[in-house]
Amino acid sequence: MSTITKGYPDAAALLDDPAALRAQAEEDGFLFFKGLLPREVVLELRRQFLETLDKYGWVDHNHDLMDGVGDVEAIARVPREEIIFCGTGVPRPAYQDIQRLELFHSLAHHPRLIQVFETLFGEDVLPHPRNIARLMMPSPDNAPTPPHQDYIHIQGTRNVWTAWFPVGDCPIPLGNLSVIRGSHRLGLLAPKAADGAGGLEVMLCGDEYEWIEDDFEAGDVLTFGSHTVHKSLPLQMPDRIRMSCDYRYQPASEDIEANSLRVHCDVLEWDQVYEGWRNEALKYYWQERTLELSPWDESIRWQKEKIC
Numbered sequence: 511m512s513t514i515t516k517g518y519p520d521a522a523a524l525l526d527d528p529a530a531l532r533a534q535a536e537e538d539g540f541l542f543f544k545g546l547l548p549r550e551v552v553l554e555l556r557r558q559f560l561e562t563l564d565k566y567g568w569v570d571h572n573h574d575l576m577d578g579v580g581d582v583e584a585i586a587r588v589p590r591e592e593i594i595f596c597g598t599g600v601p602r603p604a605y606q607d608i609q610r611l612e613l614f615h616s617l618a619h620h621p622r623l624i625q626v627f628e629t630l631f632g633e634d635v636l637p638h639p640r641n642i643a644r645l646m647m648p649s650p651d652n653a654p655t656p657p658h659q660d661y662i663h664i665q666g667t668r669n670v671w672t673a674w675f676p677v678g679d680c681p682i683p684l685g686n687l688s689v690i691r692g693s694h695r696l697g698l699l700a701p702k703a704a705d706g707a708g709g710l711e712v713m714l715c716g717d718e719y720e721w722i723e724d725d726f727e728a729g730d731v732l733t734f735g736s737h738t739v740h741k742s743l744p745l746q747m748p749d750r751i752r753m754s755c756d757y758r759y760q761p762a763s764e765d766i767e768a769n770s771l772r773v774h775c776d777v778l779e780w781d782q783v784y785e786g787w788r789n790e791a792l793k794y795y796w797q798e799r800t801l802e803l804s805p806w807d808e809s810i811r812w813q814k815e816k817i818c
């Protein structure tokens with residue numbers, strides 16, 4: 511029987527003890543940090559996300575903008591193939607607008623996130639520029655993200671870690687993220703096609719797994735390695751929009767696959783993303799480093815270390 515444990519243990523106290531932080535990461539395959547990011551900054555990003563959706567008429571004006579209530583009738587008029595664009599929850603033009611937001615990208619460089627990964631890796635950190643936002647609008651077409659391992663989608667070094675956080679408070683019924691404790695030790699699992707972000711679901715052998723889940727507040731960050739199985743929980747609030755970010759980090763000395771340096775889903779070129787940005791230092795920051803590139807290996811999806 512799989513079990514569900516409510517409550518991510520807070521790893522914040524371990525930031526002063528790198529060995530203990532690494533031991534916990536090795537044991538669980540994830541690390542959770544309560545209130546790691548400033549709440550007001552996450553809420554400012556929320557405001558910018560919602561203003562973007564409002565421009566397209568998808569926010570219900572009977573509520574405060576920051577409540578994140580979708581105009582369900584307007585959303586229902588969006589064709590399925592548009593709303594499921596690249597697993598982002600919104601059609602391509604809206605996602606292009608999201609990718610243009612300077613705060614969305616600059617937050618990936620927040621010193622508190624960098625500190626987590628510097629401590630974890632024990633060396634200089636390379637934040638991937640391919641930042642991902644999901645704005646899961648309430649629509650039956652927006653399926654929950656299936657259980658998966660990120661490595662299949664990212665490749666490069668196996669030491670890529672994701673930082674996932676909701677852009678706003680996110681109780682369990684709003685569909686936040688759940689992980690299987692210790693699943694990074696299962697090896698690379700065989701995937702099959704599935705609805706939801708990424709389009710691939712790992713085939714879990716047996717069902718003796720401990721899923722962890724919790725309510726999140728704005729500022730909380732869940733981090734996990736590229737082999738840790740995770741999924742999103744179903745959106746059970748019929749008119750709410752669940753918004754989140756996925757940022758990725760790796761030890762700077764290790765290899766990276768070139769697609770991780772592109773804009774997510776190739777919705778824009780970087781020059782287009784950067785139009786009107788104030789902070790020049792954030793533009794093309796990775797080009798100042800010597801990177802070891804490794805090629806995309808399509809066969810990785812099909813060479814399985816473990817099949818049930």
Ligand SMILES: O=C(O)CCC(=O)C(=O)O
Nearest residue numbers: 644655660707742754756
């Ligand atoms: O936020 C989600 O629904 C999925 C995030 C995720 O699993 C990922 O990007 O790897």
